[in-house]
Amino acid sequence: MMKGYDPSIRASLTHATSPFFHFTFVILLLLPLVVMFGGKAVAGSWPLERRATYLSLGYHGFSGQQYYGRQGETLGLQRLEEQTLSLYSEYGYSKYVSGIVHVPAFRKLFAQISPDSPLLSVQSPGDVELGMRFAIWPGDQDVIMVTGLFGIPLGETTQADGLWAGDNEYNQMVTVGYGHSFEELSMRVQVETGYNFRSGGFADEVHVGAELGFRPWYALELLFHVRSVNSQGNGDPDFMGGSFGFSSNNQRYLMYGPELAFWLSDGMGLNVGIYSISQARNMPAVTAVTTGVFFVISSPSGE
Numbered sequence: 001m002m003k004g005y006d007p008s009i010r011a012s013l014t015h016a017t018s019p020f021f022h023f024t025f026v027i028l029l030l031l032p033l034v035v036m037f038g039g040k041a042v043a044g045s046w047p048l049e050r051r052a053t054y055l056s057l058g059y060h061g062f063s064g065q066q067y068y069g070r071q072g073e074t075l076g077l078q079r080l081e082e083q084t085l086s087l088y089s090e091y092g093y094s095k096y097v098s099g100i101v102h103v104p105a106f107r108k109l110f111a112q113i114s115p116d117s118p119l120l121s122v123q124s125p126g127d128v129e130l131g132m133r134f135a136i137w138p139g140d141q142d143v144i145m146v147t148g149l150f151g152i153p154l155g156e157t158t159q160a161d162g163l164w165a166g167d168n169e170y171n172q173m174v175t176v177g178y179g180h181s182f183e184e185l186s187m188r189v190q191v192e193t194g195y196n197f198r199s200g201g202f203a204d205e206v207h208v209g210a211e212l213g214f215r216p217w218y219a220l221e222l223l224f225h226v227r228s229v230n231s232q233g234n235g236d237p238d239f240m241g242g243s244f245g246f247s248s249n250n251q252r253y254l255m256y257g258p259e260l261a262f263w264l265s266d267g268m269g270l271n272v273g274i275y276s277i278s279q280a281r282n283m284p285a286v287t288a289v290t291t292g293v294f295f296v297i298s299s300p301s302g303e
Contacts, residue, residue, distance in 0.1 A: 047135040047143060048092030052298035056088045056271075064286035067245040068253075072281045079112040079119070080244055080284055084126060092298075095138050100131035100149065107155065107165040111244045124156035124165035141181045147194070149173045155247070162243030169200030175207065188213045202249050203235030221261040225275070228254050245284040253280035259290075267296045 048054060061083045069075045086104040093099060104126025111120045131149035151173075155166015175194025182188065189212050196205040209227040216222070231250040241249035259273030272291040277283055 047095050047133070047138050047145065048090055048098050049298055050092050050094045052092040052296070054090040054294065054296055056292055056294040058086045058088060058290060058292035060084045060086065060288060060290045062284065062286040062288040064284060066285035068277075068280040068283050068285050070250070070281060072252075072279075074285055077111065077113045077244070078115055078117070079110055080286065081110040082246075082284070082288075083108045086126070090133070096135050098133040098135075100129070100133060100147070102129040102131075104128075104155075109163050109165060109246055111161070111163050111246075120159070120161050120163045122156050122159050122163045122165050124154075126155045127166040128152040128154055141183060143179045145177045145179070145192075147175045147177065147192075149175075157242070157247070162240070162246075164242030164247040167200070167202065167241060167247040169198060169202055171196055171198045171202070173197070173207070186215050198235065201236035201239035202241060204232040205251070206230045206232065219263050221263065223259040223261065223273075224257070225259060225273070226254070226256045231281075241282075245282055248282035251280075251282045253277050253283045261294075269294055 061081075063079075063081045065078065065080060066074050066076050067080060084104050085106045086102065088103075089101045091099045106123070107126045108123050109121065112118070129149050129151055131147060133145055133147045135143055135145050137144035149172070151167075151169070151171040153166050153168045153170060155164060155168075157164045157166055157168040173194055173196040175192050177190055177192030179188060179190040189210070191210045192208070194207040196207060198204050207227070207229055209225070211226075212224045214222045230252050233250060235249055239249050241247055245251075255275050255277050257273060257275035259271060261269050261271045263269040270291075270293055273289070275288045275290070277285065277288075
C-alpha cells in the first residue's frame with residue numbers, strides 16, 4: 001500500500017463501500033444507455049486492492065481547422081471535430097492483478113475540407129480495449145507493473161472519404177511501468193514504455209509516457225501527463241488508414257497537458273484535462289479537452 005501518500009486513489013479505496021460492486025457490473029451491461037460523461041482521471045497509476053473497482057464515464061473532444069500530414073506538414077481545412085463518450089473501468093482481482101475495460105460507446109466525427117465542400121460525418125462506437133495489469137513488484141512506495149491490452153475493432157471504417165471511427169484491425173500492446181510515491185510531498189510519479197503490435201497494414205508503434213500527480217489538499221489532485229507515440233514504419237507503405245488524422249497509419253506525436261481531479265467524497269470525483277499535440281504526423285493539430293465523473297468502489301476490508 002502507498003504509505004504516507006494518503007491523498008492518492010489508494011487511500012480512497014479503503015473507505016468505499018461494497019454494495020456498489022454488483023451495481024458496477026450492471027452499468028457495464030447497460031453501457032450504451034449510461035455513458036454520459038468522464039475521462040480516465042487517476043486510474044492506472046497504482047495497483048488496485050482486491051475487489052476494488054474504478055469506473056469513469058468520460059467525454060473527449062476537440063474542434064479545429066488543421067491536421068498534420070504524412071511529413072509533419074500542417075494542412076488546413078474548414079472544420080475538424082470529434083466528440084467521444086466512453087467508459088473506462090478497472091477491477092482488482094488481487095493487489096497483483098487488475099482487469100481493464102475501455103469502451104468508446106459513441107463517437108461523432110466531422111470533417112469539411114472547404115466552405116463549398118460537403119460536410120463529412122460519422123457516428124459510431126469506437127474500438128474497444130480489454131486488458132490485464134500485473135503488479136510484479138507492489139511495494140509500499142514503489143511499484144513495477146506490466147500491462148497487456150487487446151484491441152477489438154468495432155468502429156465504423158466504411159466511410160468513403162476515410163472518416164474512420166476505428167482502425168479495422170486487432171492490435172496487442174504490452175507496456176512496462178514504474179511508479180514511486182514521495183510520501184513527504186504527497187506526490188507520485190510514474191513512467192512507462194510499451195510496444196503496440198498492429199496488423200491490417202498498420203505499422204507497429206513505440207509508446208512512452210509519464211505522469212506526475214500532486215495532492216496538496218484532500219479534495220484536489222493536480223496531474224500532468226506526457227505521452228509519445230512513434231510509428232516503426234514496418235506496415236504497408238501504401239496504406240493510409242483513415243483520413244484527417246483519424247485512425248491514420250504511421251502516426252507520430254507528442255501529447256501533453258494538465259489535469260485536475262476534484263474529489264467530492266472518498267468514492268467519487270470529477271476531472272477535467274486539456275491536452276496539446278506537437279511533433280506529429282497523421283494526427284489532428286488541435287487542443288483536446290477531456291472531462292468526466294469517476295467512482296472508486298471497494299469492500300471495506302478488500303476481501
